[in-house]
Amino acid sequence: VIRIMTFGDSDDDDDISHENDDEEESSASLLANVHLIKDWKMCDHHNTPPITEKDIETHFLFSKSVTGRKRMCNRQIVKAKRFCEERYVGQCELGNVNDKVYVRAKCRPSMKSIVYVNGKKEKCYNITVVLQQNGKVVMGNCTCKAGVSGVCSHVGGLLFTLIKLT
DSSP: OOOOOOOOOOSTTTTOOOTTTTTSOOHHHHHHGGGGOOOOEEOOTTTSOOOOHHHHHHHHHHSBOTTSOBOOOHHHHHHHHHHHHTTOEEEEEEEEETTEEEEEEEEOOSSOSSEEETTEEESSEEEEEEEETTSOEEEEEESSTTGGGSOSHHHHHHHHHHHHHO
16 A cells, blocks of 8 residues: 655645744644643543634645645545544543643554554554644644654544544
């Protein structure tokens, strides 16, 4: 099986504004903050930010990739919805650092029973998503091969699972 993630470089959507692009923290510094959280809580409808499907689509379709080009990830959104519906995502926990909400979870792989994460055998991928208090997706990360992009289907599965919780 060959998986290819394509990045659209169409100029048609250049008018989409990204608020605070210059002021946002780097993905590396945001991920480093995960280690500051000592008090993780299980996600439920009381403590989960009000994320919407529009927030997810904005993150997947219009955020810039690490190469600076815009992404077009319709296939990942479809697969992410399936991960949510079929309950691939579990153990959702959240914590706060400054004004950001960090959500971490596990996602079963769709095609294998065992996956390799950093050279070690694992049963699940580890997902981390950073949200603003209003539900806007700041970034995502997963331990799968495509996860560094922040728009793999596992990250999307977690985001759609959060919608179900709100």
